[in-house]
Amino acid sequence: MNMVRNHVLISIDANTIIAGARAVEDALIKEIARQGLSQEIVVLETGSVGIEDQGVVLVVYPEGIYYTNITPAEVPELVEEHLLKGRVVHRLMLKETPKRFVITKEKTGLMKEQPRIVLKNCGFINPESIDEAIAADGYQAAAKALSSMKPDEIIAEVKHAGLTGRGGAAFPTGLKWEFASKVDNPVKYIVCNADEGEPGTFKDRLILEGDPHKLIESMIIGGYATGATKGFVYIRGEYELSIERLEKAIADARSYGLLGTNIFDSGFDFDITVMKGAGAYVCGEETALIESIEGKRGHPRNKPPYPITAGLWGKPTIVNNVETLSNIPEIILKGAENFKKYGTEKCSGTKVYTILGHVATPGLIETEMGTTLRDIIFEYGGGIKDGKRFKCALVGGAAGAFLGPDMLDVKMDFVNLREYAAALGSGAILVMDEDTDIVDMLKSVLHFFKHESCGHCVPCRLGTARLVELIDRIAASKGTSKDVEGLTRISETMKDTSFCPLGQSLILPVSSSLKYFKDEILARVQ
């Protein structure tokens, strides 16, 4: 092994990049190689070193010499004199060394490199221009699939990629498509669930608003693979801009012949209709969503029959989430093997997370499955706001679990989190600092469920109302320890007896908050 003699830190931040840091970095690496020093000298990028208005800044370690206002022209001299011969170039040196390494404008966490599959084009192309979408690989996967692949080849590829549903249930997408393709019925539907109502989740909105053509392309491929010739996208009514942009995108795709008859000369016909919701969280449940498309109250249906055999208007119906579908073009274009390079063994690919609450930089990231909560909060989210301490995070939306500090290093994917009685759900991560009142947060969650319970089944209708009574009493310091026990008892009963996942999932926030903060909650009762 070679000994590294020197580390050269090059400050890469907005100031230095504008001053030409990239060119200096290239020149430095080339010059070091040219003088045969590559084994001994390591060039490292760093954030701002706290020196501003001095052009490109380098720091050479172990000496700790700062060089400022460096241009590529100075690089050969610097490498030869300092790095080869060990003589400091006084002419370029900063006379007064800064007292400490001050980080002024570090790259914000959310700007860290992200492996973007689903959100590749979001924030880069003009979502209202089909030409820009096509120039950014749009419809290439559909072209490949429809012109050179058989439906079962597509399904095999999706199965092999290990893509699972990103809406929360994590059912293998390829398997769902395979079931659907084998159902013998001349009429089948593919429905995209864009009824994104889980509090703290807006990943689907980003795709609908930022890259609507990706969704259209994915649905064409899904339709072709399963034999569905008609697609529906059910978007919640509050997402005005998403509806507007997707409708424009569909109209543009029709005018280009990307929707309609005989797409890519394959003989395959396909079209998409946008359905606008009207405010009902329960419609995120697939059978309730189907009822809603049919024009009824959004009550969930009995299962079986599953939508795959009897869904929309009794016909075989494939229901996929927006994020799930948006993975398809990449899988078709680059293959399943490439897709499997991302993520964990059991859950391949990426996951889109929304990082919210008391973090320095709230927002949205796409990162590999299996990324830890710690990385998401502290690397991407920039850590806890105002230098406070981490208390817990509500992971997976309102229907998720509160996770405390002991869960920070657990690899998060759909399978792994289930082992810890938690759920990845929609990927919403609501971070709370040490000052957060957990009773108040639980109250907010339970009120949400009371409002959104559809009233179809008794356990959920009465259970959510009763839970709200209890938590209101506890929050007002008028409760007893029996009320606290009641929270668990009722949500457990609801888990066992509720008709659909809405009522079944309240146990997660209730039991997890009690697991971590029982003392805090008990301190509020007599």
Next chain:
Amino acid sequence: MNLEDLKKIREKAEKDIELRQKKTRIKIVVGMGTSGIAAGAREVLKTFVEEISNRNLLDVVVTQTGEKGLASQEPMIEIFEEGKPVIVYGNIDKKKAQGIVENHIVGGRPVMEYVIEAK
């Protein structure tokens, strides 16, 4: 639509974009997702369009894109200029937009105070 058609559209789109870039000295891209709009992106976009047309800057184009995911920095804008790093500004409002046109677009000096990234 067949494969040949898609190829033609793609080639044409790429050519159009290239042509536009040749005529364009600077491209200003405003993030126009709901988060951006909720934080005031429409006014920012309007300000840029007004300032650019008032100053008759024919080689500057204002366009839009979706959200990147950096919600806390909305409204966000990016400045693309041939041969220079892309400058990303965050938390932009009407006044800051006017300052950016004055100093950066016309004067060639990025307003470092508002820069959140350069790449």
Next chain:
Amino acid sequence: MYKETILKKFEPRLDNILYILHELQDNNEQHYVSKEDLKLCADYLSVPYSFVHGVATFYTMFSLTPRGRNIIRLCDSPPCHLMGSGSLLDYLKNKLKIDVGETTKDGVFTLELTSCLGVCGVAPALMMNNATIGKLTPEKVDAILEERRKSL
């Protein structure tokens, strides 16, 4: 009459019911679905009045009572709640002198709560009619209300 025009835009199929109700409400000066509207919709789609009533009351975006000229829908989902929507709600109630679900005496504002608007990165947020506005502070709320009053 505008209602006839709205109905004619859609085929008389049940799956158009949400679109029809949305349009009837959006075009109503008092921003609600009236009994008359429900009746029209039921007749047009050939379903019982009670069925349309059932659908309209199921979805929270529809109101069966008249509302003000501007509808404020403040998000009270956990992410906005954590970022202070509770105190903003108190502020709005005091400022407008109404409770949730009520309309100001002059008929200018109706105050409602909504589930997550999906702009949690700029929380707390509200919808003023069709526009989503985030990063709210009491000062910003004042400016928004003022702007709406001026545009009367």
